[in-house]
Amino acid sequence: MTLPRHDPPWVFRTYSGHTSARASNELYRLNLAKGQTGLSVAFDLPTQTGYDSDHPLARGEVGKVGVPICHIEDMQALFEGIPLDRMNTSMTINATAAWLLALYIAAAERQGADPKTLSGTTQNDIIKEYLSRGTYAFPPEPSLRLISDTIAYSVDALPKWNPINICSYHLQEAGATPVQEIAYAMANAIAVLDAVRARPDVPSEALPRVVGRISFFLNAGIRFVEELCKCRAMAELWDEITRERYGVEDATLRRFRYGVQVNSLGLTESQPENNIIRIVLEALGVTLSRDARCRALQLPAWNEALGLPRPWDQQWSLRIQQVLAYETDLLEYGDLFNGSPVVAAKVAELKSAAREEMERVLAMGGAVAAVENAYMKRRLVESQTARLRAIEHGELKVVGLNCFTETAPSALVEGAHSILRIDEFAERDQIEHLRAFRARRNDADVQAALTSLRDALASGQNVMPPSIRAAHAGATTGEWAGVFRSLYGEYRAPTGVAVSVAPAADEALTGLRQEMRRLGEVLGRPPKMLVGKPGLDGHSNGAEQIAVRARDVGMEVVYEGIRLTPEEIVSSARDEGVHVIGLSILSGSHGVLVVDVLDGLRKAGLERIPVVVGGIIPEDDAAKLREAGVARVYTPKDFNLNTIFGEIAQLVAESAAG
Amino acid sequence: MRRDRDAVPEALNLLDDRRPGQREAALALLDALERGASASPAGAAGAPRIGLTGAPGAGKSTLLDALVRALRDRNETVGIVAVDPSSRISGGALLGDRARVRAGAGDRGVFLRSMAARERLGGLADASWPSVAVLAAVFDRVFVETVGVGQSEAEVAGLVDTLVFVAQPGAGDVLQFMKAGILEHPDVFAVNKSDLGAVAERTASELQAALAMSARDATGWQRPVLLVSARDGRGVGELVAVLDSHRAHLVASGALAERRKRARSSFVLDALERRYGSFGIERLGGREAVRARLLAEPEGGGNAFGLGLAREIEAALGKSR
Numbered sequence: 001m002t003l004p005r006h007d008p009p010w011v012f013r014t015y016s017g018h019t020s021a022r023a024s025n026e027l028y029r030l031n032l033a034k035g036q037t038g039l040s041v042a043f044d045l046p047t048q049t050g051y052d053s054d055h056p057l058a059r060g061e062v063g064k065v066g067v068p069i070c071h072i073e074d075m076q077a078l079f080e081g082i083p084l085d086r087m088n089t090s091m092t093i094n095a096t097a098a099w100l101l102a103l104y105i106a107a108a109e110r111q112g113a114d115p116k117t118l119s120g121t122t123q124n125d126i127i128k129e130y131l132s133r134g135t136y137a138f139p140p141e142p143s144l145r146l147i148s149d150t151i152a153y154s155v156d157a158l159p160k161w162n163p164i165n166i167c168s169y170h171l172q173e174a175g176a177t178p179v180q181e182i183a184y185a186m187a188n189a190i191a192v193l194d195a196v197r198a199r200p201d202v203p204s205e206a207l208p209r210v211v212g213r214i215s216f217f218l219n220a221g222i223r224f225v226e227e228l229c230k231c232r233a234m235a236e237l238w239d240e241i242t243r244e245r246y247g248v249e250d251a252t253l254r255r256f257r258y259g260v261q262v263n264s265l266g267l268t269e270s271q272p273e274n275n276i277i278r279i280v281l282e283a284l285g286v287t288l289s290r291d292a293r294c295r296a297l298q299l300p301a302w303n304e305a306l307g308l309p310r311p312w313d314q315q316w317s318l319r320i321q322q323v324l325a326y327e328t329d330l331l332e333y334g335d336l337f338n339g340s341p342v343v344a345a346k347v348a349e350l351k352s353a354a355r356e357e358m359e360r361v362l363a364m365g366g367a368v369a370a371v372e373n374a375y376m377k378r379r380l381v382e383s384q385t386a387r388l389r390a391i392e393h394g395e396l397k398v399v400g401l402n403c404f405t406e407t408a409p410s411a412l413v414e415g416a417h418s419i420l421r422i423d424e425f426a427e428r429d430q431i432e433h434l435r436a437f438r439a440r441r442n443d444a445d446v447q448a449a450l451t452s453l454r455d456a457l458a459s460g461q462n463v464m465p466p467s468i469r470a471a472h473a474g475a476t477t478g479e480w481a482g483v484f485r486s487l488y489g490e491y492r493a494p495t496g497v498a499v500s501v502a503p504a505a506d507e508a509l510t511g512l513r514q515e516m517r518r519l520g521e522v523l524g525r526p527p528k529m530l531v532g533k534p535g536l537d538g539h540s541n542g543a544e545q546i547a548v549r550a551r552d553v554g555m556e557v558v559y560e561g562i563r564l565t566p567e568e569i570v571s572s573a574r575d576e577g578v579h580v581i582g583l584s585i586l587s588g589s590h591g592v593l594v595v596d597v598l599d600g601l602r603k604a605g606l607e608r609i610p611v612v613v614g615g616i617i618p619e620d621d622a623a624k625l626r627e628a629g630v631a632r633v634y635t636p637k638d639f640n641l642n643t644i645f646g647e648i649a650q651l652v653a654e655s656a657a658g
Numbered sequence: 659m660r661r662d663r664d665a666v667p668e669a670l671n672l673l674d675d676r677r678p679g680q681r682e683a684a685l686a687l688l689d690a691l692e693r694g695a696s697a698s699p700a701g702a703a704g705a706p707r708i709g710l711t712g713a714p715g716a717g718k719s720t721l722l723d724a725l726v727r728a729l730r731d732r733n734e735t736v737g738i739v740a741v742d743p744s745s746r747i748s749g750g751a752l753l754g755d756r757a758r759v760r761a762g763a764g765d766r767g768v769f770l771r772s773m774a775a776r777e778r779l780g781g782l783a784d785a786s787w788p789s790v791a792v793l794a795a796v797f798d799r800v801f802v803e804t805v806g807v808g809q810s811e812a813e814v815a816g817l818v819d820t821l822v823f824v825a826q827p828g829a830g831d832v833l834q835f836m837k838a839g840i841l842e843h844p845d846v847f848a849v850n851k852s853d854l855g856a857v858a859e860r861t862a863s864e865l866q867a868a869l870a871m872s873a874r875d876a877t878g879w880q881r882p883v884l885l886v887s888a889r890d891g892r893g894v895g896e897l898v899a900v901l902d903s904h905r906a907h908l909v910a911s912g913a914l915a916e917r918r919k920r921a922r923s924s925f926v927l928d929a930l931e932r933r934y935g936s937f938g939i940e941r942l943g944g945r946e947a948v949r950a951r952l953l954a955e956p957e958g959g960g961n962a963f964g965l966g967l968a969r970e971i972e973a974a975l976g977k978s979r
Contacts, residue, residue: 139889373715495757513748524675526749526774551750556774561757568763572756576772577671 009325017067021077042066045536050481060592089120102467132174134538172219175384183357212253224285271400307419377496441474516554537587566596712824719758737793780813815843923952941974
């Protein structure tokens with residue numbers, strides 16, 4: 001009996017990393033032993049934004065959302081016992097992608113591996129950082145230059161490496177509709193390819209190969225039928241764009257290749273066990289259709305909305321992939337949907353709308369222009385606002401959140417033990433190791449390497465070779481990024497909150513507005529609120545929605561954006577004469593940074609200003625924050641913003657009376 | 659009068675306070691500032707007050723950010739009032755400048771106060787003039803930034819010493835400017851995004867041509883059109899030089915004192931009208947009559963803030979009951 005034809009499965013990855021290179025290495029080896037077939041490295045925020053672990057802005061952030069990598073020895077420790085010439089590694093790194101790739105190559109060389117055998121991906125997509133994730137460092141132009149340098153370098157030196165993942169994942173997390181996801185991802189890809197094509201060191205014969213190395217990173221939402229059609233639509237659009245705009249004749253080089261992480265935005269904090277179902281269904285959206293199947297899949301854990309997953313949580317998500325790939329017959333068949341009129345119609349509808357939106361962006365001058373004029377960002381804020389309102393009004397049903405909320409006590413959630421806790425000494429240890437490393441290395445070599453990096457930048461040479469040399473010489477992440485900062489300065493992307501969309505008539509809003517007007521009489525002027533994000537976490541969508549709603553209920557809100565130090569927050573609160581402060585943190589650094597803000601307010605004599613905090617904050621941390629003086633803590637389960645603002649109004653009233 | 663940066667936030671809070679009990683304290687503060695101004699190091703002229711206006715998207719905030727950096731390099735302290743429009747529906751406002759003008763973050767030499775325009779349509783807030791007065795007493799230079807919609811150029815021009823109009827390069831804009839009468843008020847024109855090259859230069863020449871055809875400035879000032887790139891920092895040094903030059907021109911021609919007096923009078927007139935309504939203003943002969951009386955007040959006179967006029971109105975209203 002012949003066995004049925006069997007496609008090889010996609011690559012199984014789990015996005016992970018925390019605390020230190022050594023701890024992450026242990027976790028990687030554990031997961032690989034369990035059957036994971038590729039790695040997906042999560043870096044901590046200082047590494048992602050180009051700061052060493054001992055930089056003031058790194059305070060509270062080291063090792064929290066990913067692994068800290070400050071220099072070559074950290075990189076070597078991360079892959080200890082993992083032969084890089086045989087591993088497939090995806091690195092979620094963007095502003096500092098060129099540097100981490102340089103470190104990876106240097107680490108491979110020190111293992112004795114030939115860089116030409118290296119397989120994997122650097123995410124390296126700065127446009128979506130400006131739009132949603134916020135871990136950018138430099139302005140758009142130099143960032144695009146860095147991206148095109150890595151692509152031009154990889155084409156010959158790293159033939160098995162995907163130098164970029166054009167991301168639509170984060171756009172969906174920021175509220176993008178499927179049409180927006182497609183349109184902005186394509187516009188982004190075009191911006192990158194146009195930049196590479198314009199390079200004098202990339203001959204036109206090489207362009208098809210360059211195009212062939214472009215891959216994508218998608219999201220898969222709960223509306224999995226539409227998501228399946230979205231992937232098919234993107235595959236068709238990409239084929240057209242690569243053929244028509246870039247003249248690629250070889251069909252294999254026009255193939256739409258993508259990896260996926262399924263949707264995290266829709267994962268609930270309440271009845272979190274339901275998230276497993278969501279994750280399975282979302283995985284189907286990107287695996288069922290063979291012609292539009294993902295190349296690699298990352299599944300979040302069921303408890304992502306509670307905090308960091310533990311090894312068991314990650315294992316459970318990995319098992320989903322393994323059951324799907326090995327127990328079912330999915331991989332034995334050709335495409336199940338070719339010829340379906342329903343799917344074909346939906347695909348055509350998505351393509352047409354996406355093409356229109358993409359043309360709109362191109363007409364403005366392309367994706368970079370649409371970042372600088374805040375167009376795409378505004379569209380995303382609008383979509384997110386609409387989604388939030390739909391949830392608040394019950395039009396968009398989320399089981400366990402706004403419907404079917406009665407629940408038995410969960411068998412899975414065990415309080416403080418349901419998530420991974422980062423060792424509180426991780427930051428201190430990492431800083432000690434970093435300082436010891438700096439003391440050991442040859443400073444002269446480092447300085448020489450940094451100087452040639454600066455020269456290469458100034459003279460327009462590719463930054464990869466001098467970056468690799470700097471990696472070997474012992475330069476640190478902060479020093480590498482420092483060279484770019486000294487030339488290009490710090491950048492702040494537009495916030496996109498100046499939307500003129502008027503809120504729909506709403507009883508709750510009317511009541512809140514009346515209350516705010518009344519408070520205005522009591523205070524002598526309308527209530528004023530400061531909203532900002534301390535630390536390096538750049539996921540500003542939640543803070544933006546709060547700022548927009550504050551305006552809609554009649555408050556005067558100073559939205560100060562991201563990457564604020566506690567000192568800056570205190571100065572702003574004082575100078576602006578605000579009545580309430582709202583802080584948003586999703587990176588787990590709340591314990592340190594919020595307390596710093598409270599201390600600063602006390603020292604400035606401003607302790608009467610109530611502080612509310614929003615983010616991913618486990619309940620016992622929330623209790624500690626309240627003990628320290630925070631008035632309210634809001635987490636993803638607090639989806640009704642009107643309720644939140646009712647409480648804020650009350651806090652302002654109490655503080656005015658007291 | 660102490661130049662106390664730490665006292666500024668409380669002073670601004672007081673000046674923005676509509677509660678009846680606070681009004682007297684606010685006026686007393688303004689009065690003290692006026693008297694103190696003549697004794698300040700900069701003399702009666704005090705700190706230069708510069709307005710930035712222009713359509714949304716022209717890059718005012720980015721340019722302001724670049725100006726602040728340039729001035730801080732020269733060791734000048736800077737105070738900023740940034741006004742954003744209020745929603746007519748909710749009464750709230752999104753004050754976004756703090757996120758965009760980052761030059762002052764963590765720097766005690768820079769002060770930024772975000773303000774909502776509230777019921778005013780012209781781009782300023784009721785508290786703008788008194789807030790500028792406070793900042794001018796403490797900082798070396800004061801900027802007012804506002805959104806250029808509708809009549810805001812006229813309003814801001816009435817408040818500041820030097821008005822800078824920030825223009826976006828693009829075809830057809832200059833015609834719009836001329837139609838809207840926007841060219842009358844600014845003292846300096848800055849065409850931003852000069853890194854765009856030819857299109858920026860074209861806008862600059864069109865502006866120059868349009869200015870040549872419009873009425874000359876009453877004080878004899880030649881209104882310059884500058885090319886700047888706020889993003890790259892190009893042209894910013896030249897812009898600062900032009901600002902200094904206009905300031906010197908105003909002082910020398912005696913126009914500065916006149917502008918300041920007119921600005922204060924407008925504020926007082928508006929404040930009186932808000933408090934007593936047009937009915938109250940009519941008791942004293944109407945807006946222009948009141949304005950004329952305010953302008954006729956001698957410097958440092960006791961009626962600089964209209965306290966005497968307020969008492970007259972109250973008496974007149976009392977009689978008519």
